[in-house]
Amino acid sequence: MDLLRFITAGSVDDGKSTLIGRLLYDSKSILTDQLEAIERASKSRNDGSIDLALLTDGLRSEREQGITIDVAYRYFQTPKRKFIIVDAPGHIQYTRNMVTGASNCQLAIVLVDARLGVVEQTRRHSLIASLLGIPHLVVAINKMDLVGYSQDVYSDICIHYADLAKKLNAHQVTYIPMSALNGDNVVDRSTSMPWYEGPTLLDHLETVAIDDEADGEPRDHHPARFPVQYVIRPQTAELHDYRGYAGKITSGIFRKGDAITVLPSGATSTIDAIEVAEKHLDEAVTPQSVVLHLATDIDISRGDLIVRSERLPVTSQTVEAMLCWMDTKELKAGSKYMLQVGTFRTRCSVREIAYQLNIETYEQIEGVDNLKLNDMAKVVLRTAQPISFDPYPKNRTTGGAILIDETSNVTVGALMLMGEV
Structure with missing residues (x-):
């Protein structure tokens, strides 16, 4: 059901x-x-x-x-x-x-x-x-x-x-x-x-039909994306060489033998095994939580994104995004925050407020220097490290992000990443 x-x-x-x-x-x-x-x-x-x-x-x-x-x-x-x-x-x-x-x-x-x-x-x-x-x-x-x-x-x-x-x-x-x-x-x-x-x-x-996303493409046809949540290394006598990458498949499908790329490093390998509750599968699809095993040892940590190599996401340090401001404290151009995309976090600055949306007319208001609570606008972000994402209209899961105030650890903005600048 x-x-x-x-x-x-x-x-x-x-x-x-x-x-x-x-x-x-x-x-x-x-x-x-x-x-x-x-x-x-x-x-x-x-x-x-x-x-x-x-x-x-x-x-x-x-x-x-x-x-x-x-x-x-x-x-x-x-x-x-x-x-x-x-x-x-x-x-x-x-x-x-x-x-x-x-x-x-x-x-x-x-x-x-x-x-x-x-x-x-x-x-x-x-x-x-x-x-x-x-x-x-x-x-x-x-x-x-x-x-x-x-x-x-x-x-x-x-x-x-x-x-x-x-x-x-x-x-x-x-x-x-x-x-x-x-x-x-x-x-x-x-x-x-x-x-x-x-x-x-x-x-x-x-x-109502719910199989398709907003772009009309079924979920399992989306590019395969796997944000790493945890690296499993028991290092026991029985599992001395065990190395698995745990997380939830947020879109697409992974199969044993698939060529994969780890972002943002760009390292490549193939999937050696897919494990669910100590059972091995030939394939896994969204939204399954699995453990992936790779054929080669790669330096991977929480926040990295494993993708199938034939369909890579956007990787950039300067991105455009639609923002809903959620804090009583105003956002000003130049302000710095923590950006979280999936399990990946990096510092960023709001380089520019491209325009604010007028709620009544949906017109674009340019020349805005700050945003107040519940304002919606298009902004340009500059990140300390490259981030990997899919444009939000194509993939809601990997294109969504949040801004976090580092001093209070409060989520202050919801973002829909649209593309690189």
């Missing part, structure tokens, strides 16, 4: 937590003790109904404010598919949380309040989903019950968002009118909107 990881995003009070609660409740994915707990917590409601948002708004501060602050994860499954739900914060102050939550998702649900239409946070979250290369977008037009289930309202929002999607070059967009509060078109088809002939949200989640 395959797994779909998806994120829900939208403005404050668009109904994200209620939507997830409804999805879990109507698909019968709530345990009895969980249901009893939210029933007790909902006793203060005047109408006596169950507050389904409490399934995800677990923090006390979130319940008091009625907003989602942290990223919440929920797991459920149907007979057709397993799911991981990532509930992202709606408030602009917590946009950075969405970036971290969405980085591994295959689908994004962008909620739109039918009364308000497309707003700034809709644009912001859609831009982030686009930059992160999430292949599938669902525009969930919620609270249709508050606009009389009007087809005209639904159509107007679809037209407005379609213009937005065109600017973002988003192709796989699905529009679903719904009322999460009443359960319309979430799991069960609505009788209040007979004019809508598309799938319910759960129908779409169960059937």
